[in-house]
Amino acid sequence: MTSQPTTRPRHQNDDCLIDLIVSPARQTNRFMPGLAAGLIIGLLLTCGCRPTVATPGAHSATHDDTPPAIPAPAPAYVMRPPGSLNFCEHIAPIIFQKCSKCHRSESIGPFPLLSFDDVKKRARQISDVTTRRIMPPWSAVPGYCQFDNDDSLTATEIGMIAQWTQEGAPEGTCAQSPQPPAFVKGWKYGEPDLVVEMPEPFVLTGDTQDVNRNFAIRVPIQHSRFVKGWDFQPGNPKVVHHAFLTIDRTGWSRRLDEQDPLPGYDGTLLEGGRNPVGFNLGWLPGCSPPPPDERLSWQLDPGTDLVLELHLVGTGKHEQVQSAIGLYFAKAPPTLHPGITALIAREIDIPPGERSYVVRDEYTLPVPARVTGIGPHAHFRGKDMQIWAVEPNGAKSWLLRIEDWDFNWQLRYDYAPAFDFPAGTKLKMQITYDNSVDNPRNPQIPPERVLLGRRSRDEMGEVVLNLLLDSADDANLLHRDFEQVTLQKRIEQLEFLTRSRPDSAEMHFILAAKRQSLGEWPQAAEHYEQAIRLDPSHSQSHNNLGSVYRQLGRWNAAIEQYREALRVSPADARAHNNLGSLLLARDELDAAREELRRALELHPEFPEAEYNLGALALKQQDFPTAREHFERALALNPRYEAAAAALRFVKNRAPRTVAPPPSPTGHNTPAEN
Secondary structure, eight states, rough: OOOOOSSBBBBOOEEEEEEOOOOOOOOOSSSSSSOOOSSOOEEEEEEOOOHHHHOOOOOOOOOOSEEEEEOOOOOOOOOTTTTTOOOIIHHHHHHHHTTTTTTEEEEEESSSSOHHHHTTEEEEEEEHHTTTTTSOOOOOOSOOOTTTTTTOOOHHHHHHHHHHHHHHHOOGGGSSSSOOOOOOOSTTTTTOOOEEOOOOEEOTTTTOOEEEEEEEEEEOOOOOOOEEEEEEEEEEEETEEEEEEEESSSHHHHHHOOOOOSSSBOOSSSSOOOOTTTOOOEEEETBOOOOOOOOOEEEEOOOOOEEEEEEOOOSSEEEOOEEEEEEEEEEEOOOOEEEEEEEEOOOOOOOOOOEEEEEEEEEEEEEEEEEEEEEEOOOOOOEEEEEEEEETTTTTEEEEEEEOOOOOOOEEEEEEEEEEEOOOOOEEEEEEESSSOOOOOOOSOOOEEBOOSSSTBOOOOEEEEEEEEHHHHHHHHHHHHHHHHHHHHHHHHHHHHHHHHTTTTHHHHHHHHHHTTTTTTHHHHHHHHHHHHHHTOOHHHHHHHHHHHHHHTTTTHHHHHHHHHHHHEEEEEEHHHHHHHHHTTTHHHHHHHHHHHHHHOSSSSHHHHHHHHHHHHHHHHHHHHHHHHHHHHHHHHHHHHHHHHHHHHHTTOOOOTTTOOOOOOSSSSOOOO
């Protein structure tokens, strides 16, 4: 087995992967702050593991582009003398360490495994599922890597359970037996500094099989805090399959929540919600967030909402869900520098009956990095996964090998020790899919053509890696590089999906939004126009097309699109703001004021509308009113640099001949959204 060299303390922000959401690249305009302009195709879930101190090791080196050598298999189980095994001395330590955390009350196991009686009456079942490596759920093939959170059983442990069962499952002398583990009820890490919950319960109807629902939750803080950890209480663990958490500084998630007559809102785009840089926040039954760590935290500002996405699974009857989130605050800013990178399949088009369809990807690290954990994701046809690293000198290391992927158990794998890689290291992925009748997990029999997509009947292929960087500069460089590379990959995905589904207005809209985020105005306009031809009632396409037309200098056409967006959706505060912004640029001040005030009536916490009203007052040399609006814009978004610059300008009361501060677009025009 290849060992992994490392010399620094591990990063605790380790994750379990269910579906990957890659945040959209940083937008080059402010037309759509909060719009997830990329294809949202999945979800990351964070799991806890204990920090370890890494120890040095050595790599095996080869110099071709094939995966590393396959390690030798573990030695087979050697039978113990008959009658030498008993529960108390040999079996209880295995069960209590690897099984009881899920097989207990208030967890996902269907029955408890906390005592001899619990285990004896299910001994044959336990022996069967462990021998077939169905339980405990752990897909990584043994011997390829060492993992800190490894819940798998060794060949010796499996053999001992089987032999003990065959010999009648004797109890032994339980004075020697370890006590069942004690599990903390309530919050795993103690009482949080702040608890927030869904404002009202959501009812999952009896005829619902599964649903993804987003909930905007206000965070009542008066000044910025650093969040060193968090925990989640599902409220109804029978139906909460997993949860994912993002932060929204724009208020749009709450607006979408308010517009939906039911608690929360649906949608394939998580508008407004973003991962804190370097973090993924999620929860899976039996897979908790990592313990709070003063060294690793993310900033939470006043006015920010938490956006909770729940994947809910029906039980056949009406179920209520009201989940809660606990936050633990750090006393000081973080001292460590987390990062995220991912490997992504851009095209998936699997013919029916295909047994070995392969996708590949790679990413080159721009800076030295420590890889602390890995989370793969595919759907039901995923079969074999190989992930490895190739250093600039040709040395290779396995990062993960899965030979029998199971969509129902998508876990996070935390390295122990972690990997230290130099800049220039290539991270590589190869995933093989089986779309034949021989795949027992194939949901479509007879098999059908399968395309890339978020739905479980579609397919995906992604691997996310958690990193720890040496410095803030390295973390920022990695973040910028990864966003740029990922943006191009997402565009390739969207182009493929648009070709595969040419009649999908949604695909054209998302691709247009990506092109718009790059400032590719003609290409963005082309796809928005096609989206509107396919779905004339899509107000966001009209609104965004208006912003693109504005950049192209087609102001009259832009106004027409904003007005059409408002005809379709009169309560669209963004369209009111954008129309008011353009009217302001044309010096139609009364009409602009009317639109901007309407935007604030619909969405009172709208920093861009406040900014634009400040710019309008500035045009009229009404400095007190301008100051009020700029101050409100900055209070709503403390990171609003244009509002801060405008406020400084007003406070200085510069003469009229001095140019006003630039808007968020980078031009001397009002802010658009």
